[in-house]
C-alpha cells in the first residue's frame with residue numbers, strides 16, 4: 001500500500017512538473033502573437049486618443065476617398081524625391097537588392113529598385129503605390145558592409161510601415177483633425193507624435209518577432225548608430241531595452 005501511494009505521488013509529481021513546464025515555457029509563436037497584439041493595441045490606443053482630443057467623428061468623413069488623394073500626393077512626392085538620384089549599377093547595390101527582394105517582393109509590390117546615394121546616412125524605404133514598386137534608398141557601399149541580418153532587421157522595420165500604411169494613416173489623422181478643429185497645423189502635428197511613436201515601436205516589434213537574429217540586427221544597428229531620437233521617434237535606449245526584452249523572451253521560448 002505504501003509503495004502504491006508513493007507511486008501515485010511520483011506520478012502526480014511528474015504530471016505536475018510537465019504541467020508547470022508547459023505553462024512556464026510559451027512557444028515562440030505565442031511570444032510573437034503577444035507582442036504584435038501589444039504593439040497593435042498601442043497604436044489603436046494612440047489613434048483613439050487623437051480622435052478624442054479633436055472630437056473626430058469618423059462617420060462624418062469618407063476615409064477611402066481621402067486616402068485616394070493621399071496616395072496620389074504621396075506618389076508625386078516620391079517621384080520628386082527620387083528624381084535627383086543616380087542609378088548606376090555596382091556590386092554593393094546588387095548585394096542590397098538580393099537581400100531586399102526577399103523581404104519586399106510579392107503581392108502587392110512586384111517591383112523593387114535600389115537607389116544608391118553615397119551622401120545618405122539613413123536608409124529610406126518608400127512605396128510607390130500607383131506603380132506597385134518599392135524604392136530602397138541608401139548608401140549601398142556602407143550598407144553592404146553590414147551583416148545581412150542587420151540589413152534584414154532594418155528592412156523588416158521599414159516593411160511594417162508599408163504593411164500598416166503608417167505614413168498615410170498619420171496624414172489622414174492630421175487631416176481629419178484639421179477639418180474638425182481650429183487648431184494650428186503645428187499643434188496638430190505635435191499632438192500626432194504619440195501615434196507616430198507607437199507606429200515606430202510596432203515596426204521595431206514587427207522586425208524583432210520575425211526572428212531572434214533580426215531583433216539582434218536592429219539592436220546592433222541602434223547601438224552602432226545612436227541618435228535616432230526625434231519628436232516622432234521613441235528614444236534609442238528605450239527601443240534597445242524593448243528589443244532586448246523581446247529577444248530574451250524568444251530565446252527562452254520553446
Ligand SMILES: [Zn+2]
Pocket residue numbers: 157158161200203
Ligand atoms: Zn520607422
